[in-house]
Amino acid sequence: xxxxxxxxxxxxxxxxxxxxxxxxxxxxxxxxxxxxxxxxxxxxxxxxxxxxxxxxxxxxxxxxxxxxxxxxxxxxxxxxxxxxxxxxxxxxxxxxxxxxxxxxxxxxxxxxxxxxxxxxxxxxxxxxxxxxxxxxxxxxxxxxxxxxxxxxxxxxxxxxxxxxxxxxxxxxxxxxxxxxxxxxxxxxxxxxxxxxxxxxxxxxxxxxxxxxxxxxxxxxxxxxxxxxxxxxxxxxxxxxxxxxxxxxxxxxxxxxxxxxxxxxxxxxxxxxxxxxxxxxxxxxxxxxxxxxxxxxxxxxxxxxxxxxxxxxxxxxxxxxxxxxxxxxxxxxxxxxxx
Amino acid sequence: xxxxxxxxxxxxxxxxxxxxxxxxxxxxxxxxxxxxxxxxxxxxxxxxxxxxxxxxxxxxxxxxxxxxxxxxxxxxxxxxxxxxxxxxxxxxxxxxxxxxxxxxxxxxxxxxxxxxxxxxxxxxxxxxxxxxxxxxxxxxxxxxxxxxxxxxxxxxxxxxxxxxxxxxxxxxxxxxxxxxxxxxxxxxxxxxxxxxxxxxxxxxxxxxxxxxxxxxxxxxxxxxxxxxxxxxxxxxxxxxxxxxxxxxxxxxxxxxxxxxxxxxxxxxxxxxxxxxxxxxxxxxxxxxxxxxxxxxxxxxxxxxxxxxxxxxxxxxxxxxxxxxxxxxxxxxxxxxxx
DNA sequence: TTGTACGCGTTATCAT
DNA sequence: ATGATAACGCGTACAA
Numbered sequence: 001x002x003x004x005x006x007x008x009x010x011x012x013x014x015x016x017x018x019x020x021x022x023x024x025x026x027x028x029x030x031x032x033x034x035x036x037x038x039x040x041x042x043x044x045x046x047x048x049x050x051x052x053x054x055x056x057x058x059x060x061x062x063x064x065x066x067x068x069x070x071x072x073x074x075x076x077x078x079x080x081x082x083x084x085x086x087x088x089x090x091x092x093x094x095x096x097x098x099x100x101x102x103x104x105x106x107x108x109x110x111x112x113x114x115x116x117x118x119x120x121x122x123x124x125x126x127x128x129x130x131x132x133x134x135x136x137x138x139x140x141x142x143x144x145x146x147x148x149x150x151x152x153x154x155x156x157x158x159x160x161x162x163x164x165x166x167x168x169x170x171x172x173x174x175x176x177x178x179x180x181x182x183x184x185x186x187x188x189x190x191x192x193x194x195x196x197x198x199x200x201x202x203x204x205x206x207x208x209x210x211x212x213x214x215x216x217x218x219x220x221x222x223x224x225x226x227x228x229x230x231x232x233x234x235x236x237x238x239x240x241x242x243x244x245x246x247x248x249x250x251x252x253x254x255x256x257x258x259x260x261x262x263x264x265x266x267x268x269x270x271x272x273x274x275x276x277x278x279x280x281x282x283x284x285x286x287x288x289x290x291x292x293x294x295x296x297x298x299x300x301x302x303x304x305x306x307x308x309x310x311x312x313x314x315x316x317x318x319x320x321x322x323x324x325x326x327x328x329x330x331x332x333x334x335x336x337x338x
Numbered sequence: 339x340x341x342x343x344x345x346x347x348x349x350x351x352x353x354x355x356x357x358x359x360x361x362x363x364x365x366x367x368x369x370x371x372x373x374x375x376x377x378x379x380x381x382x383x384x385x386x387x388x389x390x391x392x393x394x395x396x397x398x399x400x401x402x403x404x405x406x407x408x409x410x411x412x413x414x415x416x417x418x419x420x421x422x423x424x425x426x427x428x429x430x431x432x433x434x435x436x437x438x439x440x441x442x443x444x445x446x447x448x449x450x451x452x453x454x455x456x457x458x459x460x461x462x463x464x465x466x467x468x469x470x471x472x473x474x475x476x477x478x479x480x481x482x483x484x485x486x487x488x489x490x491x492x493x494x495x496x497x498x499x500x501x502x503x504x505x506x507x508x509x510x511x512x513x514x515x516x517x518x519x520x521x522x523x524x525x526x527x528x529x530x531x532x533x534x535x536x537x538x539x540x541x542x543x544x545x546x547x548x549x550x551x552x553x554x555x556x557x558x559x560x561x562x563x564x565x566x567x568x569x570x571x572x573x574x575x576x577x578x579x580x581x582x583x584x585x586x587x588x589x590x591x592x593x594x595x596x597x598x599x600x601x602x603x604x605x606x607x608x609x610x611x612x613x614x615x616x617x618x619x620x621x622x623x624x625x626x627x628x629x630x631x632x633x634x635x636x637x638x639x640x641x642x643x644x645x646x647x648x649x650x651x652x653x654x655x656x657x658x659x660x661x662x663x664x665x666x667x668x669x670x671x672x673x674x675x676x
Numbered sequence: 677t678t679g680t681a682c683g684c685g686t687t688a689t690c691a692t
Numbered sequence: 693a694t695g696a697t698a699a700c701g702c703g704t705a706c707a708a
Contacts, residue, residue: 358687387684393685395687
């Protein structure tokens with residue numbers, strides 16, 4: 001059955017500590033014994049039992065992931081699930097595993113920080129987080145290694161798309177198509193990405209000296225297709241509709257398009273629409289969606305490397321933002337002004 | 339900082355074992371001490387450290403999930419990610435957490451079974467699995483509690499959609515629309531669901547005494563839109579195209595539709611198409627997709643309950659298949675024969 | 677270079 | 693009803 005380090009030691013006529021040192025690459029051991037032990041370990045497939053290892057050492061080789069702090073969509077959100085996949089692939093290469101952080105163990109509600117201590121995880125990835133959640137604040141301001149693929153906070157290392165670049169690409173693209181009247185639809189502002197993109201839009205519009213008014217800006221109160229649909233219908237009531245919209249999420253954009261169409265407004269003939277994300281369906285939609293592509297796999301990869309670096313040296317913990325370039329993909333939902 | 343059970347005991351003038359018993363609800367303890375301890379534990383937020391607990395006891399309150407044994411799509415597949423979400427919600431209620439099973443720890447490749455022993459997980463959910471993988475076989479034939487939301491094997495408890503019912507609903511629906519010439523497009527047969535649906539199709543067609551030929555059956559060699567697209571173009575070359583198709587996955591169905599359209603074949607005017615899954619986009623596609631809806635949340639929930647039952651009494655382990663009803667949702671991709 | 681002995685925090689067994 | 697003590701399996705000073 002499963003061997004313990006003691007049995008392995010016995011069979012090799014060595015002491016457990018020698019085995020331990022060799023397996024973990026510590027201490028000074030003679031070339032021969034090292035080779036002998038390594039060979040035996042390999043063929044007998046010995047692996048130290050996880051809980052015992054964690055209990056007696058500092059490292060757990062486990063990374064906690066906070067996934068549903070802000071919304072309940074969980075694994076079903078394509079943007080985040082892709083980041084997670086890439087993050088996982090990357091940390092696995094170094095021997096880490098991931099566990100989903102929950103806020104209760106059995107009947108005991110506990111804070112994220114307590115959970116981390118309890119599990120002795122080596123670090124945490126905040127996939128989505130509510131910056132107003134005290135549990136998040138407590139975790140981030142602790143000395144625990146944490147990176148985020150979403151939120152920005154003091155003392156937190158964040159990796160996400162260069163949204164300023166994205167919005168700028170949108171504006172340049174719109175101008176290039178010959179439009180002057182630009183609008184934006186964004187999601188719930190509690191999400192950093194939505195808030196930021198709107199913010200950058202306003203900043204850049206001023207910078208470009210392009211006039212815009214409050215009726216060019218829409219904020220949906222949800223992440224889904226249906227919320228976009230509602231906004232689409234709402235836009236149709238406007239008697240001075242922008243010529244082109246940036247919708248800061250593909251899924252919402254799909255809804256907006258259908259909402260507009262339901263009121264007899266054609267896309268792209270009457271209004272052009274640019275999405276954000278480039279999820280799989282963007283290119284299969286009708287009309288296919290011009291969109292700002294996020295490099296999700298790069299985000300996951302960078303987050304992984306930053307976190308592992310932080311785990312190696314937690315004293316490096318400080319606020320930092322790593323921006324990943326985005327790219328505008330032109331498709332059918334936008335059309336040159338005639 | 340974080341308290342140990344010894345400190346808690348000291349502060350209450352009790353012994354660690356007494357605290358342990360109370361926290362875990364075992365042994366005979368007087369009403370008063372129990373209440374006193376419980377109160378203290380609550381306010382001091384004491385929670386037993388995970389690794390120590392696992393080391394010294396049998397249970398780990400952890401469930402392992404095998405997610406990417408068969409394909410690399412991982413979290414990005416909507417069908418499975420929704421099952422996982424519902425599974426997770428359900429086991430969490432009972433105090434379990436989930437971890438993703440990987441096949442290596444550090445540099446050591448290990449079998450699923452070894453991993454489970456190493457982590458002492460209480461049970462395993464096989465989300466997708468290759469029945470020909472020796473590692474899967476080893477795990478399933480062990481005495482370990484395992485359930486699957488996908489594959490069927492000897493000695494394994496499986497929970498998934500009633501595909502026979504689904505295919506039958508398709509055929510009845512097709513006949514009801516006035517069609518006689520039915521076809522099917524399925525995915526890689528290595529996946530149980532695709533294999534089964536094709537199998538049921540053939541069985542039922544014979545039972546209904548409906549003629550069909552090999553050119554009415556298509557097998558794509560991938561799970562994606564692109565693979566469906568290829569099949570769609572291929573179908574168009576056929577000089578005796580079925581009037582209606584069952585495509586055993588929505589994503590592939592989307593591709594098939596576009597593939598057909600690319601060759602000038604209209605859906606549903608020339609050919610009707612029925613999908614399988616009812617993923618979010620089915621209703622937003624153009625044309626919106628008639629499809630067999632799978633009850634993913636019920637699958638996850640049932641799998642969770644079965645697994646927890648098995649964990650409570652592993653001797654119950656034996657082959658069993660729990661089928662979850664499906665439902666045909668009619669939309670625009672199908673049309674009555676004129 | 678290798679081995680001894682102890683500690684990690686908890687649960688379980690057996691006394692009391 | 694409660695407590696003392698021995699595992700659980702491993703890592704690590706420290707001794708040899």
